[in-house]
């Protein structure tokens with residue numbers, strides 16, 4: 239029976255493939271796996287690989303030999319916003335082409351390849367989290383956008399890691415957009431927007447925060463503050479892309 243079901247689903251899969259051939263979500267070129275990018279689009283991204291900071295994932299120039307466990311000056315000085323951070327790629331003109339429609343124009347089909355790239359980025363994390371929390375959206379923003387882009391990315395990651403996803407232990411109050419404010423203004427603007435409403439679910443837990451982009455790290459830093467206050471043991475972060483400024 240199992241074999242019959244199996245072959246039925248294989249036939250169904252092949253039929254779907256035949257009727258709707260997989261295409262690159264960015265340019266529409268044919269690809270072999272549903273949701274994957276074509277080779278041209280894939281190479282247009284600035285994917286972060288080694289050498290990078292072992293703690294925050296800050297990418298170093300490829301020709302630098304910094305040994306097995308390089309630390310960026312920020313982490314070496316003990317100023318990392320979280321206990322561990324990974325990003326799949328750099329926030330630049332290529333990733334912007336994905337990020338803006340994904341976040342603001344309902345292009346949610348991108349989440350497939352984005353979350354897969356994020357899983358690849360976090361493969362060197364030795365300490366598995368107990369729970370994944372997508373960075374919460376304020377209700378008002380969720381109502382207008384219709385979806386939380388961080389939650390879309392977090393779901394397949396939680397499934398692959400076999401870790402629970404928590405969508406309601408932390409709430410966020412609405413504040414107008416941060417726009418192009420500098421690091422200090424961003425930190426001030428985000429102070430106090432998060433509230434842990436179910437501290438019993440946070441206490442003693444190692445938490446992985448998931449978001450689409452990390453700009454100055456102010457959001458992660460503020461979330462970490464409230465989670466640690468609520469008794470979290472460690473707070474890690476994973477994003478699709480991050481702003482990389484020279485340090």
Ligand SMILES: [Zn+2]
Pocket residue numbers: 262263264265266267275276277278279280
């Ligand atoms: Zn393409």
Ligand SMILES: [Zn+2]
Pocket residue numbers: 291292293294295296309310311312313314318
């Ligand atoms: Zn670092």
